Amino acid sequence: MTEKIDLKKTLDSYRAPRGEFRIVDVPDLQYLMIDGHGDPNTSPAYSEALEALYPVAYKLKFASKRELGRDYVVPPLEGLWWADDMAAFTASRDKSQWDWTMMLLVPDWIETAMVADAVAQAGAKAPPARLADVRLEGLSEGRCVQTLHVGSFDDEAPVLARMHEEFIPAQGLRMAGRHHEIYFSDFRTVAPEKLRTILRQPVTPGPPQ
Known part of the structure; x- marks a missing residue:
């Protein structure tokens, strides 16, 4: 039997504590990606993005097992999120202003x-x-810097505010990339208060700009 690799168990960057912030060095990784804009709860572009990503991800998985003898678990959905005014995440939560890239990690042996x-x-x-x-x-x-958030997506704002405004500056760091989320739960079937999401923020040394 071909050993099935589970990247979320083998990569340290998929580990995050609940209720505290952790600094982690994330290796270079490759993803299936698709971009969009707007509220993920109401934007047709968001549901269409997922409808395109998953079939490709599973076709890749089966091809890897069949052609290369290397099987793996399709990793959890991830997303990069940003806006012209990042207060749209921590203050107003104006989801209509959000831009996003939805992603599924693929192993490094997968080629173009x-x-x-x-x-x-x-x-x-x-x-x-x-x-x-795609x-x-x-x-x-x-x-x-990352943490595990357990609860509704709409309850992330206070956690992100502490990360951005308190923890990161206290470490002599500043934000240097797009807000990144990793979804361990299926939001279609799991109660909001039980959702498990890694919240990640790339950083670099130095004071806020």
Whole structure:
């Protein structure tokens, strides 16, 4: 039997404490990505993004097992989030102003040609509306601060405020990249108060700019 790799268990960057902040060095990783804008609760672009990402991810998984003899668990959904005014996350929570990139991690042995084949297979019958927008791209975050948030997405704001305004400056650091979330729970089936989400912020040495 082919050993099935579970990246969320083997990568240290998928570990975060609840109720405290941890500084972690995240290795360079590669993801299936798709971009969008607007409230994830109401924007058709968001649901269409997920409908495009997952078929490609599973086609890749099966191809890796079949062609390379390397099986793996499709990792949890992740997202990069930003806005022209980052107060849209910690103060107003104006989701209509949010930009995002939804992502699924893929192992480092997956190559561009395999992704192209997976996209073609996913589009063979009833292709998802945004299938052509799925891409393979590397992400270099380096040093980050992260924590495990348990609860509703709308309860993240106070945690992020403490991370951004208290912990990061106290460590002699400043924010240096896009807010990153890793979703260990399926928000479609799990009660809001039980959702488990890693909240990550890339940082660099120095005072806030």
